[in-house]
Amino acid sequence: MTSAKKISRIAMPLSREAWVKAASRLIAQEGVQAVAVEPLALVLGVTKGSFYWHFKTRDELIHAALEAWEQDQSADVVSRYGGIADPRRRLRVLLFAAFEDLENGKFFAALAVSSQDPRVQPYLRRATERRLAFGIEAFQALGLSEAEARGRALLAYAAYAGYFQLLRTTPEVVRAVTDLSGYVRRLADALVPAPKRGRSCAGSPIVRR
Amino acid sequence: MTSAKKISRIAMPLSREAWVKAASRLIAQEGVQAVAVEPLALVLGVTKGSFYWHFKTRDELIHAALEAWEQDQSADVVSRYGGIADPRRRLRVLLFAAFEDLENGKFFAALAVSSQDPRVQPYLRRATERRLAFGIEAFQALGLSEAEARGRALLAYAAYAGYFQLLRTTPEVVRAVTDLSGYVRRLADALVPAPKRGRSCAGSPIVRR
């Protein structure tokens, strides 16, 4: 049958979820503006007729895909939040976990591509607010002043956003320079005093103000 | 001098440069895909007829704008390079200078938006390679190993890219958190041992201020 790369579309009806999923993949790879009905239908082995039965407009599909991402997001953060008591360790684990979720990072970078799109903005804004607030809280738990915590959280978040942006724009160059785990470790060492093991810097290098 | 955005255009012939400049502005604001001939002509107060006299295709305009940016880039880097002898100070000055050039930062962030565009890729790749190489060199001048220098350079560059990405995608949120100078100072403190002040402990670059 349709010997295309995708599943062979053997007369099995297409679910709404299938469209959303395909759209999400497309967003992660080429950004929101790439979500076009006809090309997408071609990939799925159907025509527009199918799409406009499942969705009222193209915007509805985009919105659905973004909504799905936001749900995943929240779930993830909450699940990792409950855990660790020690603030230092929690912060480091948080950092590593964030960078380890490559899918999410790539999707986020792809969203940033379409940041001017009014459909995307609210999702991007909420995600940024949520993550930054979380980061600030985590840094404050170390005993830092709010200003200091804000600054470090922004730095950490920018390093996150920047890494995935660079990975998207020029993956060869980035990979030639260092690997992910080394990158994150370095970031964590720069922002969070190492937790107990080995002699960390004498006394308390952290200034609370 | 076109007084403001779209006025004048009083029978004075339009130069090729005017098109390139307008295109560059557009790229910085909305990305490469926004560079469309007819809307641009509307802004400049002419029609397509003018454009296709100065340029063969739309691609030619885009290339011209990117080329102009790359030239500026190189000039800037070279001009700042000659200066400082002390590697610590040089690195910090470099960092501050990079972040202070808001125009360039915004243009870079806008380019990253269109990183998938085959027209943009080479320019983006060259800029990234050049800057990273420069950063690595600067860190090695501090006496760091190549691996360590690579790591820190990537971190610094990601912080740069990330900051301007966030400034582009969610400026309100970023500005609510901290200001630019504080951000850069923090980054410099984290990556570069302060020039004179008390020596930080050997391993951890976190420095009391």
Add this chain to the structure above:
DNA sequence: TGGTATCCATACGCCTGCGTATTGAAAAAG
């Protein structure tokens, strides 16, 4: 005065993508 080069307007054809309308087919319900 006439010619030539420069700069721009207008009109056209083409393609892509959105959304609608209509028809069709197959499964489920009756």
Add this chain to the structure above:
DNA sequence: CTTTTTCAATACGCAGGCGTATGGATACCA
């Protein structure tokens, strides 16, 4: 065995954007 519901194909209209063709208009030259 009908009827209804579900899903999809086809055909259409419309808009925006690229590139071409052609015809002014203005200025500079000879």
